[in-house]
Structures are given as C-alpha cells and as structure tokens.
Amino acid sequence: MKKKGSLLVLSGFSGVGKGTVAKRLVEKYGYSLSVSATTRKPREGEENGREYFFKTEAEFKNLIDYNGFIEYARYVDNYYGTPRKFVEDELQAGHHVILEIEVQGAFHIKKQYEDALLIFITAPSAMAIKQRLIGRGTESEDVIKKRLDRAKEESRDMDKYDYIVVNDDLEECVDQIHSIVRAKESLLKNNLDFIEATRKGLKEL
Numbered sequence: 001m002k003k004k005g006s007l008l009v010l011s012g013f014s015g016v017g018k019g020t021v022a023k024r025l026v027e028k029y030g031y032s033l034s035v036s037a038t039t040r041k042p043r044e045g046e047e048n049g050r051e052y053f054f055k056t057e058a059e060f061k062n063l064i065d066y067n068g069f070i071e072y073a074r075y076v077d078n079y080y081g082t083p084r085k086f087v088e089d090e091l092q093a094g095h096h097v098i099l100e101i102e103v104q105g106a107f108h109i110k111k112q113y114e115d116a117l118l119i120f121i122t123a124p125s126a127m128a129i130k131q132r133l134i135g136r137g138t139e140s141e142d143v144i145k146k147r148l149d150r151a152k153e154e155s156r157d158m159d160k161y162d163y164i165v166v167n168d169d170l171e172e173c174v175d176q177i178h179s180i181v182r183a184k185e186s187l188l189k190n191n192l193d194f195i196e197a198t199r200k201g202l203k204e205l
Contacts, residue, residue: 003094003185003190004091004092004094005032005090005091005092005093005094005095005096005097006091006096006097006115006116006117006181006184006185007087007091007096007097007099007109007113007115007116007117008031008096008097008098008099008116008117008119008177008181009099009101009106009109009110009116009117009118009119010022010098010099010100010101010119010121010177011100011101011102011103011106011118011119011120011121011154011161012120012121012122012167013122013123013129013147013151013154013155014129014133014147014150014151015123015129015132015133015135015136015147016121016122016123016129016132016167017121017123017132017167017170017173018100018121019100020170021121021167021170021173021174021177022098022100024170024171024174025098025174025177025178026098028174028178029096029174029178030095030096031095031096031097031098032090032095032096032097032098033097033098033100034082034083034086034087034090034097034098034099034100035049035050035051035052035053035083035086036052036053036080036081036082036083036099036100036101037052037053037054037055037060037063037069037072037079037080037081037082037083038052038053038054038055038060038078038079038080038081039054039055039056039057039060039078039079040052040054040078040080041054042054043138044138053083055079057079060072060079060081063081064081067084068081068083068084068085069081069082069083069084070082070083070084070087070099070108070109070112071101071105071108071109071112072105073101073102073104073105073108075102075104075150076143076146076147076150080101080102080105082099082101082105082109087099096181102154103154103157106118106161107157107160115184115190117162117163117180117181117184118160118161118162118163119161119162119163119164119165119177119180120158120161120163120164120165121165121166121167121173122158122164122165122166122167123166123167123168124166124168129148129151130144130148133147133148163180165177165180
C-alpha cells in the first residue's frame with residue numbers, strides 16, 4: 001500500500017549547512033528537494049533551476065498573484081518562495097519532500113500542512129554560527145552583520161519547531177533527520193489505512 005510522502009521543513013541560521021544537509025538527504029536516502037524561487041542574484045557556480053529559480057521582482061510578484069507559491073517571504077532584501085505544484089505532486093507520488101525555508105515561511109507551511117515536520121538546524125554554538133558565515137567567504141561584512149542580526153531574531157522561534165538538530169558532523173545530522181522521518185511513518189495515525197487493510201485481510205483468511 002503506497003503511502004503519501006512526508007513534508008520536511010528545514011530551517012536554520014545562515015551558514016549552518018542547511019543546503020548541504022538537504023543535498024545529502026537526496027543523495028543518501030532519495031528525498032526530493034523542492035527548488036525555491038528567489039529574486040536574489042545567483043552566486044558563482046549557481047544555475048537557474050538547480051539551486052533556485054532566479055526571478056525578477058516583477059516575475060515573482062506575478063506568481064504571487066496567481067497563487068503559485070505555498071509560501072513566500074522577504075529575507076535580507078530579497079524574496080523567496082516555494083512553488084506549489086512540484087511539492088504536491090511529489091508527496092502524492094510517495095516521495096519525502098524537503099523545503100529549505102526560513103522561519104516565517106515554515107510556520108505558514110505548518111498552517112497548510114499540519115503533519116509537516118518542522119526541523120531547525122543549527123551549529124554547536126553561537127560563535128560557530130559566526131565563524132561559518134565568515135568562512136564561506138561569499139559575503140561582505142555588511143551582509144554578514146545583517147545575517148547575524150537575522151539569526152538573533154530567528155533564535156526567538158527555535159522552540160516552536162518540532163525538532164532541533166545540531167549539524168556538527170554532516171553524516172550524523174543527515175541520519176538523525178532520516179530517523180525522525182522513519183519514526184513519523186510508524187505513527188499510528190499514519191497507518192490507519194494499513195491497519196484496516198490488515199483486519200480485512202485477516203477476516204478473509
């Protein structure tokens with residue numbers, strides 16, 4: 001009996017490795033990664049349709065008008081949004097879908113998909129968060145300061161997530177998240193159809 005896939009919402013501070021964790025879940029366990037749309041400029045090596053769908057602000061707002069996003073938000077002077085059709089098609093096909101989005105968008109998702117798993121990824125300490133941002137070498141001091149200021153705001157909502165996972169060792173972090181998803185699959189409420197089918201089958205024996 002084919003089950004509907006699980007929806008994972010991965011959030012976390014800038015620089016803690018959310019993108020790397022998401023990609024590893026795809027590689028190791030076959031998860032589907034939803035590609036977000038954004039109005040920010042591509043970084044070196046990024047391709048349209050792979051890391052993000054890069055949109056102008058006018059294009060992005062047009063999609064908003066046509067209800068093309070499950071959620072969208074403005075973050076550090078740019079818009080980010082989650083395309084609706086891809087996510088719903090993948091879930092119905094039985095695939096686990098990862099949404100890598102910020103805090104505001106995560107809570108909006110939870111309102112629409114009550115059984116979504118909200119997972120907050122962080123570094124081992126506040127200092128490690130700052131060091132990882134600096135170590136990326138992709139942003140100016142001004143942008144790093146904005147991201148740290150944003151992290152202070154985001155930390156107020158950490159306790160509203162279902163799970164907190166520390167990304168200190170990549171493989172351990174990925175395996176821990178996969179274990180969370182497997183545990184959700186075994187919940188009684190997610191197996192009612194299977195239970196009914198089993199009871200029916202036993203009666204027919």
